[in-house]
Amino acid sequence: MPRLDARHVFQVTNVLDGLLAAGAATHALAAVPALGVVAATQAALTATCLCPRCPFLGPVITRVATTKPEVALTFDDGPDAALTPRILALLAQYDARASFFCIGRRARQTPQLIRVAAGAGHSIENHSWDHSPRFALFGSRRLAREIDDTQALLTDLSGRPPTCFRAPAGFRNPWLAPLLAERALYCAAWSHRAFDTLDPATARIERRLSRGLTPGAVILLHDGRNARDSAGRPVLETVLPRLLQGLQTRGLRAVDLPTLLAGHDRTRRPQDTAGRAATPVPRAFR
Ligand SMILES: [Zn+2]
Known part of the structure; x- marks a missing residue:
C-alpha cells in the first residue's frame, strides 16, 4: 500500500x-x-x-523498544554557563550519562562546556542554530542551514558528529524529515517532559517524570534555562538528584540517547508512546 x-x-x-x-x-x-x-x-x-510526537511528519523517536534497563536523559537549550556545569557535576555524582541537545549559537559562546560534557562521556546533539520560534515556518534551505551549521560546530567541538536532532519546542514541518533522512539524523522527541522551564513546583515535576517511567523512556529536561523554586534555585537542582536516585531504586540506568538507541530491540521498531510503530530508523543505525 x-x-x-x-x-x-x-x-x-x-x-x-x-x-x-x-x-x-x-x-x-x-x-x-x-x-x-x-x-x-x-x-x-x-x-x-505543532504536535512534537506525531509520526505523521516523519519518523520521530519518543520512546525506544529496548531489552536493557535503560532510560535516556536529555537536556535542551544549553549550554549555559551557570546551569550546565552544575548538571554535569550531578550526573558525575550518580555516574549517569545524558544527551545535551545544544543550540549552535550558544555553543559558539561557551565552547569549553561542549568539550567538557563530551569529555565526560555525554553525547552532544543538535537542537538547531538559533532555536527560532519560527522554526516550523522555515523553508528547506533555511532548515538545512540551521541543521548543518550546528552540526559542523558541534562536531568540531565534541569530536563526534551529532546523531540526533530535536526541533525547537518539537515543532516541525514537512520539509524537515527529508533533510534529516539525507543526513542520517534521528528526529528526537520525548516520552516524559518535565516542563522545568515553566513549573516552579518541584514535587509536581517529579510526579510528572515518575509516571510510567519504564525502560526505553526518553526524558526531556533543560540546562539552557530553568524555572526557579520558592528558594530561588533552578528546579533541576532539586529534581535531578531525586530523579537519579529514583532511577537507581527502580534498577534503571540513565544513558545518553545514542546508547539507548543502540540497545534497541531489532525485532521491533522504535515505538511512540501510543505503542504504534514509527517509521524505520535511518540506514546508518541499522
Ligand atoms: Zn529547545
Missing part, C-alpha cells in the same frame, strides 16, 4: 485550495461551506506541525 506522505497531503491541499478558489469565483454561495472545509484542513495540518 503506498505510504501517505505529509508533503503529498500539502500538495493535495493546495490543489483543493485552487479548485475551491476557482469555484468561489463562479459559485460564491456554494463555496461558503467548501471554504470551511479548507480552513479545517489547514487547521488540522497546522496542529500536526
